[in-house]
Structures are given as structure tokens and as C-alpha cells.
Amino acid sequence: xxxxIPPPGVSLDAGxxxxxxxxxxxELVRLALLMVKDLPTxxxxxxxxxxxxxxxxxxxxxxTPLPYVRAAVLNGCRSVLRxxxxxxxxxxTYRAWTGDGTTALASAESEVILSEDRRQVLGAxxxxxxxxxxxxxxxxxxxxxxxxxxxxxxxxAGTVKSTAARALAALARDLGEPS
Amino acid sequence: MTRTEERLRDALSASAARVRDDRLRxxxxxxxxxxxxxxxxxxxxxVPAAAAMSVLLIVALAxxxxxxxxxxxxxxxxPALPAGFPKYFAQFGVPPKLDVVIRSTxxxxxxxxxxxxxxxxxxxxxxSVAAAPDGRTFYIAYQAVDLQxxxxxxxxxxxxxxxxxxxxANSMEWIKGDPFPGNGLxxxxxxxxxxxxGTKLAFTGGTQQQDGQxxxxxIFVVDLRTGARSVWRVGLSRPGQTxxxxxxxxxxxxxxxxxxxVWCRPVPNSDVCLDDPGQPGYRGPQVRSLDVxxxxxxxxxxxxxxxxxxARYPVIADAVAGPGGGLIVAVLSGPADAASLTVERxxxxxxxxxxLYRSTAYGTVGLPASVTLTPDSTRRYLLLTYNxxxxxxxxxxxxxKLRFLPARHPDSGLPxxxx
Numbered sequence: 001x002x003x004x005i006p007p008p009g010v011s012l013d014a015g016x017x018x019x020x021x022x023x024x025x026x027e028l029v030r031l032a033l034l035m036v037k038d039l040p041t042x043x044x045x046x047x048x049x050x051x052x053x054x055x056x057x058x059x060x061x062x063x064t065p066l067p068y069v070r071a072a073v074l075n076g077c078r079s080v081l082r083x084x085x086x087x088x089x090x091x092x093t094y095r096a097w098t099g100d101g102t103t104a105l106a107s108a109e110s111e112v113i114l115s116e117d118r119r120q121v122l123g124a125x126x127x128x129x130x131x132x133x134x135x136x137x138x139x140x141x142x143x144x145x146x147x148x149x150x151x152x153x154x155x156x157a158g159t160v161k162s163t164a165a166r167a168l169a170a171l172a173r174d175l176g177e178p179s
Numbered sequence: 180m181t182r183t184e185e186r187l188r189d190a191l192s193a194s195a196a197r198v199r200d201d202r203l204r205x206x207x208x209x210x211x212x213x214x215x216x217x218x219x220x221x222x223x224x225x226v227p228a229a230a231a232m233s234v235l236l237i238v239a240l241a242x243x244x245x246x247x248x249x250x251x252x253x254x255x256x257x258p259a260l261p262a263g264f265p266k267y268f269a270q271f272g273v274p275p276k277l278d279v280v281i282r283s284t285x286x287x288x289x290x291x292x293x294x295x296x297x298x299x300x301x302x303x304x305x306x307s308v309a310a311a312p313d314g315r316t317f318y319i320a321y322q323a324v325d326l327q328x329x330x331x332x333x334x335x336x337x338x339x340x341x342x343x344x345x346x347x348a349n350s351m352e353w354i355k356g357d358p359f360p361g362n363g364l365x366x367x368x369x370x371x372x373x374x375x376x377g378t379k380l381a382f383t384g385g386t387q388q389q390d391g392q393x394x395x396x397x398i399f400v401v402d403l404r405t406g407a408r409s410v411w412r413v414g415l416s417r418p419g420q421t422x423x424x425x426x427x428x429x430x431x432x433x434x435x436x437x438x439x440x441v442w443c444r445p446v447p448n449s450d451v452c453l454d455d456p457g458q459p460g461y462r463g464p465q466v467r468s469l470d471v472x473x474x475x476x477x478x479x480x481x482x483x484x485x486x487x488x489x490a491r492y493p494v495i496a497d498a499v500a501g502p503g504g505g506l507i508v509a510v511l512s513g514p515a516d517a518a519s520l521t522v523e524r525x526x527x528x529x530x531x532x533x534x535l536y537r538s539t540a541y542g543t544v545g546l547p548a549s550v551t552l553t554p555d556s557t558r559r560y561l562l563l564t565y566n567x568x569x570x571x572x573x574x575x576x577x578x579x580k581l582r583f584l585p586a587r588h589p590d591s592g593l594p595x596x597x598x
Contacts, residue, residue, distance in 0.1 A: 044266070172183040
């Protein structure tokens, strides 16, 4: 699936951007889903990044397009979470019309797939500070190396290592496990 | 690997597995090839730059005149919308400025204009708008009149509008297959809908007949990737009446179209065609489905009757495809001066499945053509627009209530046409 990704240093034209998203669309949505926790918003975030890159051709200047796109998706997720924080503070609530049962179906599937144990782990992950949460998702969902995580988050590999260690320790404490 | 790491990896994988590749909302269909020669691109940055300069000038002037700063105006305070709610809707401008405008569903603010293309020798008037499943692409049909040949040779030109989040830049491109036969003098505004997978565009239009008198509507389906078109025409006309198709929508599987067939009485020497219940000879509209796999033909053979006038459905004001092969219909009932409007679900067999919304405040203005149902591109939300005695109402149906969209801006007094 990586055939269409240009090697480092090669500029991305509109076709390459489209190919990159075609190959990695689901992966990027899943990454966003793990951060924002609902699918429609995750799809919105990826769509925003796609259009933004396509129209501004920002990716032409980057050497590593996929980490760049992942970073852009994470940035989009941070914006969503910031907006949600504001909405929560002013007491706004969400409701949806579920005439076609779409929302109910999605919830039912989630119930089956996510056992209590998994929900407990994800809950503990949500309670971590944002940077630690991002490092763990990139490490344990995408399986990225410390260097790759550093490239996505724009920090040093050493910071990635120490952040991951602290995040795992905090997660273990929250889950009542020995770290 | 520690136990914590194992549990974390397992939980992340299970959570991510909720995303199914085949159910992802498609990405916008942005051009990857050089654009065809056509109208000049809209310079999107000019608008915000000019607006910012105007605001600065106004503020500076106000400060200079009053000698103090104004207090910050309170925010509009619109309620938060559900996650995944459509972000944008399209609306026609108020005459004489007929450009289509894209607005934010949360604030009503203009996001980007779809400037009517300026083509020398042609006059373009927007007729219909449809939203693609990505919610960020809109198709706009224009009636294009050759200024040298006048009305007799009008065509329909369809453009695709795409824009960045926030509308800082946009582009208008012709779709493949353009141009299409134009609407006639009795054009009803037409109707368009994008298929659930975003690959086909269906719309209604009329081709001028040899006698130059009748303009029965037809249904076109265009493959947006190749420009190949299928047409269903004639077969449902009735003597002395004009046949129109005021609305169509795709079924969730993308295999059929649901459309409302209306026979109305043309007013001599005018562009008006009356669909007026209660008048002698009135025959109520029908709701029909069209199998697009038939790839063209006549409307009587290609379509099947789904719902027609009855005691339960005295006036079917609009209908769209519903879940599970069913329909969602807007029905008017009661005396003309005190009609009630009901939006309800109807099963595939015609069995009523329940009321989604009911209003007794339906006005008599424009009966029944002023009622429109518009599902959003994700099919999770349903927009209802109608004329009440207090004016135009536009809102989405939420658990039996109508939630208004912020479309009552002084410059946006026209119905929402797509979202």
C-alpha cells in the first residue's frame, strides 16, 4: 500500500496527495478516532486536512509526506478537543436525529467490540495529558518508532522516550497494575 | 512487553476496528488534472482581505467619531450542533444578486460565494444545487442562455464547487458531459441529487419539443467520472397538463431514484404552472421510483408507482427516499386555509411507520410547492422548509421538533437548497 508514497525529498502534486490519502484514508481516520472518539468528527478532521493540503499544496515543501499528514491530522484533533472543551464549559449538549438508526447501529457495534476491560483502558488513556496520549497512540496503535513519532510530533527522540515511559507508568497506576 | 502495554495495544486495535473501510465517507472529488479552459477562477483571498480592511476602516472611523471603543457585541449564541452534523449549506442570494452562497450551519455566516461564471455571450442563472457526500463539494446547475439566440436555445451547465475549510479558497469547474439540454420557459427550479457514493449526479430538466409548446420534465443521470449520461423522458404526460418533476433523491443503495411526478395546469401566456389542490380536475402528485440500472428509456416503463393520492395522503407535498427501502413523505391535510403538515415514514410496502414531525401552522402561501424535504449528504439529518403564516421556515427535524438553522440573515431570505 505504500507504492504511491513518494520517497523522501520528492514533491507532492495533487495526484500524489490524492493517492496518499486513498492508501491511508482509513488509517488516518482511525488515528483521528482514537483522539476525538467519534467517527463523524474523525472523518471531518481527515477531510479538512485533505482539502487543505490539496488546495495549498503545502506538502510540496516537505520531505516526509506521511508523517506530515499524520501531524496535520493530530493538529486537527487538538482543535476539535479545544472546541469541545469550550462547549462543555458553557454547558452545550449534543443531540442527533436518528431516524435511519445510523447512530444506534454504531453504538451497538461499539458495545460488542469494546469490552469493559478495553473501555477501562481507553478511559485511562483519555485521562492522560494530550502529549502523552498522542505518543502512546502513535507507538501502540500505529507501531511507529521513537524517531518516527518524533518526526510527527516535532519533538526529539529523547523526549518521545521519556514521555512514553511516564505515560505508561501513569496508565499502569490508573489501571491498578505494577508499572 | 508489559501487561499494560498489551492491554493498551489490544484496546487501541479494537477501538480502531470500529472504522470499516467500506463505510468511510468518501473524500472530496478534487481535480487531479489541469482544469479545463473555462471561466476564471474565483480569487478567494480577495474577499476576506477586503472584508478585514473594511472592518478595520469602520472600527477606526467609529473610534475617531465617538472617542471611545465599543463594547464587544454579544455572540449570536446558536446552540451547538451534533457531531457529524453538516457544516455547510447552500442558498441562493436575494435578487438581483443570484449567486449561490455557502453558509455555515452553526452560525449562518457566509463561508464562500459561488460566483456565477461570467461567460461572454451567455447569461447564466443558477437553478439547482446539490451537495456531495463529502459535504464539502456542491454541484450547481445554471440555465445558460445564448444571448444571440435568446431563450429558444437555453442549456444547462453544471459546475462543481469545492472549497477549503473556512472558505479561504474555492474553485468552480465544469463537470464532464456538459452542457445538457436546457430547461424551458416553465422551468420549476429543477432538482439535483448526488448518489450516495458520490459518482453520479441526477437532475431534472426539460428539452424543448418540436411544437415549441410542451416542456415535460426528464431525468438525467450523469457519471461524474466519465461524463456518460442516461436519460428517461416522456411517457407520463397527460393531455392539457404540464408534467414536472419538482424533486428527486437517491435511495441509500444508490440503485434507484425517488421522484415526485406532478401534473399541473399551465396558465396561458405566462411562465406559471399551477399545482393547486381543490381546483376542478386536480390530480394529486405521485411518488415513483426509477431504477437507474435501466440506463435510460421512458419514464412510464422505467419507473414504478410507490405512493399516490389517497384519503390518508390527500396532498403529497414532497417525498424522499427513506431507510430500508421506504419513503419519508411530507403530507398536507385539512382545509386549504388551515392545513396541517405532517412528515412521516412510510415502509417499502406503503405501511405508515410513524410521524417524524407535525405542524398545524402551515400557511396557504404557495400550496403545496413551498414544502421541501432535503436529506443531508450523510442521510442522518432531514431538512424541512415550508411557508408558514409567519414566513419561511427552515429547520432540521430532531425528535419531533424543528431545530431552526441560522438562515434568517437579512440577505438569506430564500430556502436552503442543499446541505
